[in-house]
Amino acid sequence: MSDSHMNDDDDFSFLVKKALEMGAADAKIIPASHICVEDRVALKCKSGCISYGKKLTCPPYVPTPDQFRKIVSEYQYALLVKYLSPAVAEPDIICSIYRYWLDPKAPEDKKRKAQDFWTDHFNGTKNFSPMMLELERLAFNAGYTFALAFMNGSCRLCETCNVEKGLCLHPTQARMTEHAVGINMKKTAEAAGMPIRFPVIGHPELMALLLID
Template sequence: MIISDDNYRLLEKKSRELGANSVKLIPARDIIVENRTILKCIFGCNGYGSQVCPPFIPEVEDFREMLREYEWVLLVDWKSENLFSKEISENFIKYSIIPPEDKNTKQQYADTLKTVIKERKERIQPGSIELEKFAWGLGYNTALATFPGMCTWCANNDYSEVNCAGSNGACHHPTIRRPCIMGLGIRLDKTLENLGIPLKKFPMDDTIPSQYTLILLE
C-alpha cells in the first residue's frame, strides 16, 4: 500500500500533537529481526514477565513472517525529560534488585524509575495507541503499535511500580496492550544504524535516552 505524502504529513502532525519529537517512514523490509534478541528480554530485563513481552506475544519466527506482510513502518521518536546519570545508567537493572545503600543515589534511582514509568503511561503508550487508531482512520486497517518495553498501564498512583498480571491471570487492559519492540525480536539499534539514525547507548552520563516506538502500517 502506498503512503501518500498527504497521509504522511497527517501522521507526522498527529505524532507531534501527541508528544513526538519526530517521525520517519521506513520500509518494513529495513526492520532487522533476530531470534537472539529475546535473550536480552529473558535474561537481564526487569520488565520480563509483563504481558507485552514473551511468552505472551508472538514468537520471533512468527513475527518475522507477519512483518513480511507489512510494507511500511512509522518510526516515532518520543519526547522525554528523563535524564540518566552515569551511576544510574550503569546500575539501573542492579538497583531494581539490590537498592543502593547511599541515600542520595537511592532517591535518584527512584526518581528516574518514576519518570520512566510516568512517561510511558502518560505519553508514549497512549500516544502510540492513538497513532495506531489514527492510521486506521486513514485506511491502514492492519496498523499496529508497539511499546518500547514493559507495559505500564498498571502502574500505581505514584509511579513507583507496575502491577502487571503477568502469568497470574488475564491482562487488565487487553484492548490497549501492544507488543514490546525487543520482545518481538527487533534489533532497533541495528535498524537505526543502517538508516543512519544515531541511537543513544548505555551507559549514559547525564543524557536523555532515546524513546522509540514503531507503528506497523499496511
C-alpha cells in the same frame, strides 16, 4: 495495501505530522523490510529483564522472533517514532541503573538517585503509549486496517498482569513492546537515520513503532 493508496512516504505524512504534534522528537516512515528482527534480542529479555514471564505483552506470551519475521513480511511500511524521556541521571548512575534500583545492598545515595530517575521517567512517559494508540487509530481510520502499534518498555496498565488466567484485562490498550518480538530498535533506528544515543547521555531516547498496511 489497497490500490487507492499511493506507495510513497507522502501518503503517510498525516501520521508523521500527528506524531510530532503530540510531542515526538522525530518520526519517519520506513519500509517494513528495514525493520531488524534478531533472535538475540528476545534472548536478552529472558536473561536480563524483570518483566520476563510476568506480562502478557512480554515473552514467552508473544510471537517469537521467527514468527514475527513472517508477520512483518506481510507489511509494507512502518512509522518509526522517537520520544525523549524527561528523566536525567548522572553518568555513574545511569550506567548501572537497574542494580542501584533493585539491589538491596546498593549504596543508599545511589539507590535514591536511581529511584528518582525511574519516578521521573515513568511519570513523564506515561502518555507515550496513548500517543502510539492514537497513531494506530488514525492509520486504521484512514484505511490501513492492519495498523498495529508497538510500545517502548513493558506494559504498565496493571500493577500485576493477569498472567495466571492468560487474559489481558485491557486488550484495547495493551500492546507488545518491540524488543519482545525481537526487533533491534537500535539497528532499525540507525538504518533509518534516527540513531539512538547509547550509552545514555542526558535524556534517554525512546523508540516506538507502528506497522502500517
